[in-house]
Amino acid sequence: MKKLLNKPEDFVRESLEGVALAHSDTVKAHFEPNFLYRADAPVSSKVAIISGGGSGHEPMHIGFVGKGMLDAACPGEVFTSPTPDQILEAAKLVHRGKGVLSIVKNYSGDVMNFQMAGELLSSEEFRFINVLIDDDVGVKGGLSTQGRRGVGTTVFAEKICGAAAEDGYSLDDLVTLCRRVNLSGRSMGVALSSCTVPASGVPTFELGDSEMEVGIGIHGEQGRERMPMMNADSITELLSLSITEDPAYKRSLPEWDEGTCTWIDRKVTSQPFKPGDRVLAFVNGMGGTPLAELYVVYRKLFEICREKGLEIVRSLVGNYITSLEMQGCFITLLKTDDELTRLWDLPVKTPSLRWGI
């Protein structure tokens, strides 16, 4: 596999250097430990919002740092969660006493590293609260697994909470808002090809020309099942119906408890979509699929939503959560209301999401 690469071990650092140089008006990079932060941080009037995850998913999260979204993002190695020292230093640098909301995707590595960071920060003068995103209906088996993964809803959560923080929301209100966004979103993805981790140099899995992997994760981990390749409309139908037909999803979701600095299990439910719901619709490319194909998917998604009585009030189409050069897409629907739509519309100025400014 050919890649624009110098040494695999320098990949994450060099990419981070490039982002900071290309968007020097918006972001700055910090090395050892690695993180990207708002050029104007710390912003004194607001709660700070941070996130992080493995590299290889760009623009998530480093492309979402800036006014109206994240104050800092911690990139780990490729497909590997960031480590507590990164999270710790990033939180300390960007906060200004109003606390830190940390948005965490539900993967075992991310959860454990953010948990350790939370414990280490509990002796600090400021509050730090982790909120989990677990919206991937592709994960079957509920309690016998790690639970649903965090995918497309993460982008909605980071944009909506970022806007709310600029708007003056308190940390407690942001935590409530972020949890509400998580319970309102569902995602489902398909891979048409594998991806190649730079340091490994070989495709993570093999997928034949006539096959596709349905319910794929964003790290090349295999999905729910392997199926024969279909046309765009049939794939879109398969993904969207998995979302719109998903029944109430009840689980015990770990919620961060500041008193004990541990995750405590709380029973929560994502309600199913129903006719009359207004939604934000997101068609996300995995890195190797042309935008034109994503619009073919969106066109069919629009038709299906109309048939189901779901009104798409805003949309996002493009490569926002990638798996390196994987071909394929994720569909995310988020039930919205006046508050969420207003926050979605507020100005944002980051390397990869920018409007209203």
Added chain:
Amino acid sequence: MVTKEQIIKWLKLAANVMQENKEWLTQLDAAVGDGEHGINMARGFQKVSSHLPSVADEDIGSILKSTGAILLSAIGGAGGVIFGTFFIEAGKVTSGRQELGSVDIAAFLKAGLSGVIKRGGAQVGDKTMVDALAPAVTAFDRSLEDGADTTEALGQAVAAAQVGMTETTHLVAKKGRASYLGERSIGHQDPGATSLYLILKALYDAV
């Protein structure tokens, strides 16, 4: 008796073993996860190895704790936390020591295991490194009760870890990324259990 020099030798050996097995571990991970385990483990232990000269004058507990802290940040991911926690907890119960008797080894293995279970929440049978570590801890204790010396007991522990590692092949993963595969995880050996086996084997080879 295990000396500090042997502990240092163990960690160097572990770094070599991780480097030698990098591709195998990565292949195991590609089958059930995301194909980075071997790369990350090799990078983590490489950093531990290069850091050893600067901690050579410290006690065993400090060496193990700093090993854990390096693994935590240099491996990253779930593996960093899990393997880092194992060494940090082992370091806590060997604080101030220049050499370890069989009882101390038993204590550090046990502390490592309980730390990993507390952090990751995995139980025996969940297809994780606990499936190699837990039987090794039991085998070590049992060998001591039967009158074995440290080296013999470590040999038994490594043998038990190897069996535990091999048996993960037949298990359904319940923790970590492999758990998303459900039944499809059957037939694949767990990469974390494999790494743990290699680490214990290196300890046995060092003493």
